[in-house]
Amino acid sequence: MALEVPYRSIPDMFLQRVRATPNNQAFAVPTADDSAIKWLNWSEVGERACAIAAGLAGLGIGLEDRVAIISGTRLEWILADLGINCAGAATTTVYPTTEPEDAAYIVADSGSKILVAENPAQAMKLSGFETAVTHTILIDGTADAGATPPQLTLAELEERGRAALAEQPDLVDRIVESVGPDNLATLIYTSGTTGRPKGVQLLHRGWTWEGVAQLGTGLFASSDLQYLWLPLSHSFGKTLVCGIIHVGVPTYVDGRVDKLVEMLAVVKPTLMCAAPRIFEKVYNKTVTTALAAGGAKAKIFSWAVGIGKEKVALEQAGKPVGAALKAKYAVAEKLVFSKLQERLGGRLRVLVSGSAPLSPDIAEFFAAANLPIREGYGLTESSAANFVNKMGKLKLGTVGQALADLECRIDSDGEILLRGAPVMRGYHNLPKETAEAFTEEGFFRTGDIGELDADGFLKITDRKKDLVKTSGGKYIAPSAIEGQFKAICPYTSQAVVVGQARNFVTMLISLDEDAIKGWAAGEGVSGSYAEIVAAKETQALVAGYIEELNGKLNRWETVKKFAILPRDLTIEDGEITPSMKIKRRSVETNFSAQIEQMYAGSLAQL
Missing domain, CATH: 3.40.50.12780 (ANL, N-terminal domain)
Structure with missing residues (x-):
């Protein structure tokens, strides 16, 4: 049976939520000292998003025009995204960890006309590159009066929008009426485990479907308190926002992963x-x-x-x-x-x-x-x-x-x-x-x-x-083996199976720095992370876990050799995507010396 979706678009869904529960808690942010949280209700969120929409319309943004956001997860990301959609435009998402060349490629390829940047450093990523950007909006920091393209702060954009709405109170409502299910809502570039990122065109129809479909899972309730830290540049974060709007889930927004455990104790969420x-x-x-x-x-x-x-x-x-x-x-x-x-x-x-x-x-x-x-x-x-x-x-x-x-x-x-x-x-x-x-x-x-x-x-x-075919013709599923190893060895950060066209399987392993340093202290092993993982005691520890893993695998899947890496895999080195997927080709390229050492003397190709 077809799912009934009572919305034409994200802004239609959003404004219906604002009208239905204007005084209910919508989004929360941490206080300056992280000791508590402070709330915005749906009416306040609606007022700010509509001001942003009107401000963007004043800058010439219209139906399906692209506006890029390059920022970490924070309340202003959500407000800007909703404002963009309420202006009839589509959001181009850029991870804040993206290197300047890739950020410029995404903004240029998407044809984005405006860039919303978290701060001047993020805005600078486009410096020297040719794009269609006519204005830069800064969430934090002071606008540079002499910058090209011109800069203004998000607060200034909202101010302009409020002035426009004072003259034309129905401005945003008229724009929202023109946005339909088949209009472009979001352009998300796949971080890609291989090759150049591709822009994925996602429509209002799909996002409103997501909002309604999530209610049927029983996972969301308006009585919940959600902790949202996921990257909003990623589709997982965006789909959660759609569920939040349809169901009306009070949500704490904080993208600081290093503060996650600390803030869980403060926020006490029911859903994450x-x-x-x-x-x-x-x-x-x-x-x-x-x-x-x-x-x-x-x-x-x-x-x-x-x-x-x-x-x-x-x-x-x-x-x-x-x-x-x-x-x-x-x-x-x-x-x-x-x-x-x-x-x-x-809770x-x-x-x-x-x-x-x-x-x-x-x-x-x-x-x-x-x-x-x-x-x-x-x-x-x-x-x-x-x-x-x-x-x-x-x-x-x-x-x-x-x-x-x-x-x-x-x-x-x-x-x-x-x-x-x-x-x-x-x-x-x-x-x-x-x-x-x-x-x-x-x-x-x-x-x-x-x-x-x-x-x-x-x-x-x-x-x-990703399926690996050994030189003996056997297919191996790397992620299944990697997942088993992570459960067996509690010191693991990342594990990468290697074996394509090789005559046996090996594994590259990085260890959780805090966990292995804690273990090392108790074993009398000292030094930096790189020194600890190179120690014979650590090698013996991991060898024991590899042996335990092999006892659960088919003969052709068993890991014959392993190498503990001198550092963890990183987004910056191109080894994992911002959504934590392993980029196998990059890992195998960056650690080719360790791989070749494991296969030295063997008939790697048959």
Whole structure:
């Protein structure tokens, strides 16, 4: 049955929300000292977004014109994005970590006429490059009167907009009336694990569908308090904002990842969505702290996790949890799991993971701790939220069931195909690539390999292009092996399987700096991170975990050699995307010396 969407566009959805609940809490930000949070209600958000829209209209921005935002996640990002859409325009998103050359390429290729920059340093990224930008809007900092193109602050833009609205109170309403479902709302450039980024054209139809479809998952409620830290330049962040608007979810906005754990205790959210790396870090910290305590504390922790997993196994099998196990679990929760729950604010009702694969073993650990992570799946090209484990329907190891009326097929080679409202119009200025991305029946080729079970739950095997074929002709799914290793070795930051056209599998490993330094201190190993990972004691530690991993793998999948990297993978070095996906080609290029050393003396090619 087709999903009923009662909106023509994002601004229509947004203004309906403002009119319906003007005095309800909308978005919160931290106070200057991070000791508390302060709220804006929907009326205040509506007033500011409409002022921005009117200000942009005064600068000549109209239907489907592009306005670029280059900023970290913060309230002003959301206000600017809503203002852009209320002006009839489309938002071009640029990650704040993007290098100047790539930022300029995105802004130029998109044809963006205005740049909203977080500060003068971000605005400077376009300096010396040719773009269509006529004005730069600064969120923070003072506008440079002599700058080319001209600069003004966001506050000044809002002031201009308010003056325009005083003369024409219905200005924004008239513009919003002209925006329809098939108009462009967002142009998101795929950070791309290979090649130059492509502009993904996402329409108002898809985003409003996302807002309504998310309500059907049971994950969102107007009584929740959401912690939103995800990059808003990414489709996952944007789709959450659409859900927030449709449902009316009070949301704290703070993109400072280094402040996440600290602010969880202040905000005490009931709902948080994250990339797997955040859950991995919490897992690492929890497990390594328990192991470091040793003695009775370590034994109690292991016992509690065992009890939790026993309970989860029964629940997953649809079997009742007996009174004796319930009693044991109550003790485990009081002694162990309650402390972990408290570290995350003490009130979390829903955790959602997306943007990269979550290790099933780590998912099992969180479920055991009564913090079940509901893994979801989607792509930039399909507006991010396509599948998710809904409330009351959690199947570990899967990304859940399709949202609303989204169609999914599995192609003859195992590729996941999608069709429906949230799928992109196409790639900007790339007709050939657009045509290649769709089947004759109009299904989008995701590039992911997966399988659907009888109940419609989707299991992702790997990226089609990431599958490794050894020189012996065996196919290997790297992410499955990497996920298992992350769950086995609590000191892991990143793991990258290598083996394409090689005669055995190897692994590049980076360790979590805090976790391994804590372990090293207890073992009498000192020095910098690079010195600690090179120490024979650390090598022996990791070798033990590799041996444990190999015991769970098929013979042809086993990791014969590994190399611990002298540093972690970074966005800046092009090894991971801002949404925490591994860029395998870049990793293999940057660490080619370590790879060649592992294969030295072997018949690497047959």
